[in-house]
Amino acid sequence: MIRVVLPAHLRALARITGEVQLEVDPPVTQRAVLDALEARYPVLDGKMRDHVTQQRRPFVRFYACEEDLSQESPDDVLPDAVANGTEPFLVIGAMAGG
Amino acid sequence: MSGVRVLVGTRKGAFVLTSDGARKQWDVSGPHFPGWEVYHVTGSPADPDRLYAAPSGGWFGQVIQRSDDGGLTWEPQGSKLLYEGEVGPHLWYDGTPRPWQFTRVWHLEPSLTDPDTVYAGVEDAALFRSIDGAQTWQELPGLRRHHTSTAWAPGAGGMCLHTIILDPVDPARMYAGISAAGAFRSDDAGESWRPINSGLRSDGIPDPQAEVGHCVHHIAMHPARPEVLFMQKHWDVMRSDDAGESWQEISGNLPTDFGFPIAIHANEPDTIYVVPITSDSHHFVMDGKLRVYRSRTGGNEWEALTAGLPQQHCYVNVLRDAMAVDSLDDCGIYFGTSGGQVYASADAGDTWDAIVRDLPAVLSVEVQTLA
Numbered sequence: 347m348i349r350v351v352l353p354a355h356l357r358a359l360a361r362i363t364g365e366v367q368l369e370v371d372p373p374v375t376q377r378a379v380l381d382a383l384e385a386r387y388p389v390l391d392g393k394m395r396d397h398v399t400q401q402r403r404p405f406v407r408f409y410a411c412e413e414d415l416s417q418e419s420p421d422d423v424l425p426d427a428v429a430n431g432t433e434p435f436l437v438i439g440a441m442a443g444g
Numbered sequence: 445m446s447g448v449r450v451l452v453g454t455r456k457g458a459f460v461l462t463s464d465g466a467r468k469q470w471d472v473s474g475p476h477f478p479g480w481e482v483y484h485v486t487g488s489p490a491d492p493d494r495l496y497a498a499p500s501g502g503w504f505g506q507v508i509q510r511s512d513d514g515g516l517t518w519e520p521q522g523s524k525l526l527y528e529g530e531v532g533p534h535l536w537y538d539g540t541p542r543p544w545q546f547t548r549v550w551h552l553e554p555s556l557t558d559p560d561t562v563y564a565g566v567e568d569a570a571l572f573r574s575i576d577g578a579q580t581w582q583e584l585p586g587l588r589r590h591h592t593s594t595a596w597a598p599g600a601g602g603m604c605l606h607t608i609i610l611d612p613v614d615p616a617r618m619y620a621g622i623s624a625a626g627a628f629r630s631d632d633a634g635e636s637w638r639p640i641n642s643g644l645r646s647d648g649i650p651d652p653q654a655e656v657g658h659c660v661h662h663i664a665m666h667p668a669r670p671e672v673l674f675m676q677k678h679w680d681v682m683r684s685d686d687a688g689e690s691w692q693e694i695s696g697n698l699p700t701d702f703g704f705p706i707a708i709h710a711n712e713p714d715t716i717y718v719v720p721i722t723s724d725s726h727h728f729v730m731d732g733k734l735r736v737y738r739s740r741t742g743g744n745e746w747e748a749l750t751a752g753l754p755q756q757h758c759y760v761n762v763l764r765d766a767m768a769v770d771s772l773d774d775c776g777i778y779f780g781t782s783g784g785q786v787y788a789s790a791d792a793g794d795t796w797d798a799i800v801r802d803l804p805a806v807l808s809v810e811v812q813t814l815a
Contacts, residue, residue, distance in 0.1 A: 355480070356504060389520045393505055404502075440503070
């Protein structure tokens with residue numbers, strides 16, 4: 347079970363309380379997690395990644411296991427601790443003013 | 445009893461202000477979509493309980509929200525506003541080419557007859573339409589593909605399509621305003637477009653009378669007289685009596701003719717309102733005084749309306765979509781400021797009161813007159 351933590355704006359938009367738990371078949375990658383997240387909550391389509399290019403939006407970052415994974419390939423395998431649900435995958439709105 | 449609903453978009457959410465026809469006591473609800481920049485909220489003329497809102501932000505992009513109960517509850521709709529086909533370049537601020545890129549929805553214009561049909565004007569400038577209540581969107585690409593579009597350039601706020609006007613008499617005729625490209629008209633329901641900027645003069649572009657490149661800030665039409673258009677341009681207040689074929693300046697005795705909004709009295713097609721600000725470099729009202737200017741002669745002769753408005757130490761602006769009217773008798777005039785105040789006049793501008801004073805910066809104000 348993959349655990350995903352979303353920023354407040356996206357939780358409110360998708361009417362999510364707390365963490366999201368997702369079943370994702372291996373290999374567990376950023377792309378696989380985000381695809382599963384958008385499949386469950388279609389309103390999140392285009393909010394973390396560009397609708398067309400599927401590139402990460404510039405002010406969105408991805409953290410896990412105290413590492414910034416934003417610049418990693420979306421097809422890289424995520425850490426085991428994310429894949430086995432020990433640690434959450436964090437979607438962050440970059441700190442950039444109010 | 446009649447009433448009004450004022451729909452306010454702000455930098456940090458939307459608010460709905462409601463009153464009865466006396467327009468003295470107001471209920472305020474919101475913020476809806478807190479934290480999102482709401483460039484526009486508006487209602488369907490065909491169904492006043494059908495509202496559309498366009499929250500967006502730099503972090504998470506565009507959302508389109510819809511209410512079917514007059515703003516009590518909202519549901520997110522489709523936000524895939526994708527340019528059709530390959531996008532070409534327009535000019536960047538420094539005159540270099542830059543490809544079209546979607547940033548946000550600036551303006552939503554519901555159909556006059558069908559609550560499920562709504563148009564969206566976006567940045568970078570393009571026109572979209574939904575016919576299913578904003579679930580899905582299709583571009584009307586004839587405007588963006590106009591042969592002049594490689595010469596369009598952004599204004600300070602971006603290259604935005606900010607004004608959409610639907611002709612109430614001729615369903616095939618519509619208008620669009622783009623900053624900084626100019627005014628455009630379609631006579632085939634949005635399939636094809638042509639610039640209608642003859643008579644505009646803009647000293648900020650190489651050829652001041654060019655076919656395109658004018659920073660049109662807002663255009664207004666009175667439904668009873670659709671061939672007459674009023675325009676607040678970057679500088680200059682303009683009027684056309686021939687559906688945009690030609691424009692004449694009507695700035696007259698205004699203390700400055702720079703501004704953003706322009707609105708028309710609901711019951712007097714020759715009574716118009718502007719809010720002049722100091723200049724293109726000083727986006728606040730002149731001399732610390734918030735003054736609405738009214739012309740009862742269709743332009744050129746203007747009077748300052750100040751009763752109830754701050755006349756010292758005031759340095760706010762009123763943005764292009766932040767002024768609107770109701771259709772009661774006497775006509776109500778409403779505007780919102782960059783300082784978060786929403787002012788209302790229930791007597792056509794003679795006197796003003798603030799409905800609210802401390803909202804986030806106001807981006808848009810629309811008014812629905814309720815039966």
